[in-house]
Amino acid sequence: MIHLLAVLGNPVEHSRSPEIHRAFARQAGIGIRYEKIPVPAGLFEETARHFLDRGATGFNITVPCKTDAYRMADSLSARARRCGAVNTIVRDGEGRLYGDNTDGAGLLRDLTRNLDWKVAGSRVLVLGAGGAVRGVVRDLLAASPEELHLYNRTHARAAAIAEELFDARCRALGRAELDRGYDLIINGTSASLGGETLDLPETVLNAETRCYDLMYGPSMTPFCRWCREIAGCPVSDGLGMLVEQAALAFRLWFETPVETTGVLALMRGGPGPEPVPEPDPAPGNPG
Numbered sequence: 001m002i003h004l005l006a007v008l009g010n011p012v013e014h015s016r017s018p019e020i021h022r023a024f025a026r027q028a029g030i031g032i033r034y035e036k037i038p039v040p041a042g043l044f045e046e047t048a049r050h051f052l053d054r055g056a057t058g059f060n061i062t063v064p065c066k067t068d069a070y071r072m073a074d075s076l077s078a079r080a081r082r083c084g085a086v087n088t089i090v091r092d093g094e095g096r097l098y099g100d101n102t103d104g105a106g107l108l109r110d111l112t113r114n115l116d117w118k119v120a121g122s123r124v125l126v127l128g129a130g131g132a133v134r135g136v137v138r139d140l141l142a143a144s145p146e147e148l149h150l151y152n153r154t155h156a157r158a159a160a161i162a163e164e165l166f167d168a169r170c171r172a173l174g175r176a177e178l179d180r181g182y183d184l185i186i187n188g189t190s191a192s193l194g195g196e197t198l199d200l201p202e203t204v205l206n207a208e209t210r211c212y213d214l215m216y217g218p219s220m221t222p223f224c225r226w227c228r229e230i231a232g233c234p235v236s237d238g239l240g241m242l243v244e245q246a247a248l249a250f251r252l253w254f255e256t257p258v259e260t261t262g263v264l265a266l267m268r269g270g271p272g273p274e275p276v277p278e279p280d281p282a283p284g285n286p287g
């Protein structure tokens with residue numbers, strides 16, 4: 001039996017999710033076909049229903065459709081409900097759609113297991129206040145940082161998140177308040193997508209600051225490059241988070257855990273497991 005899966009969003013052309021899930025499927029001995037489905041503006045539900053009508057087991061959701069998926073799900077995990085966004089949908093035996101959000105747990109797994117970067121007791125600065133930040137801040141707080149500061153170009157959006165979190169360790173800062181170094185900085189803005197560098201004071205960095213960019217790509221992101229150049233910081237992009245959140249989604253679909261180390265090595269171009277041969281795409285299918 002071949003399970004039909006996909007990532008829905010826009011853009012999805014460059015998504016690495018199909019490669020990752022095929023590697024997991026091979027590991028688990030499960031047959032899958034994983035497609036990339038671009039969602040035309042305003043047509044998320046129609047696109048998702050059409051895909052489900054083809055017998056899909058479930059799907060992933062990426063930018064900018066995570067809140068649409070949240071609204072479409074028949075039931076939600078507690079963490080998806082708390083962040084108001086869904087990145088994974090699974091269909092149960094009765095056809096009901098269950099929505100979860102594995103982004104925050106995926107980030108934590110990458111930080112603490114793959115990179116061995118401590119969050120507990122750390123002073124953490126999170127940059128940005130969009131969907132990705134909303135998806136990860138609660139998991140970061142649950143990992144017991146000493147403090148978690150939010151900074152965003154549009155201050156009101158960061159302030160709104162801090163207010164919702166209602167946690168004494170969490171505060172939204174204005175730029176003038178960025179006057180000291182952090183142990184861990186997480187870039188959750190989409191600035192790196194456009195090749196832009198953030199307008200940040202160098203004071204947030206010291207040589208020990210661990211710098212993580214949720215974005216990933218073939219070369220070092222502008223944020224990671226800036227951190228390296230200014231203070232020689234240890235840096236990481238978000239590819240490990242992508243692999244870890246995918247492993248959690250895979251587990252949701254097939255109730256089977258998968259090993260991520262070899263798959264992450266494969267995604268980074270190292271000696272991972274052999275890629276699974278891809279089935280021929282159906283005519284007119286974007287994947």
Ligand code: NDP
Pocket residue numbers: 063103127128129130131132133152153154157188189190191193196198199214215216238239241242243245
């Ligand atoms: P959103 O569009 O929801 O939010 C974008 C955020 O970036 C806003 O806070 C926005 O600020 C800020 N921003 C955009 N451009 C700039 C700029 N030039 N300077 C300063 N701030 C800027 O995007 P998402 O939150 O969904 O995604 C953010 C990033 O996270 C993307 O790069 C995405 O690829 C990545 N991501 C990675 C994942 C992974 O698994 N590795 C998972 C999910 C996301 P403002 O409010 O002022 O507009």
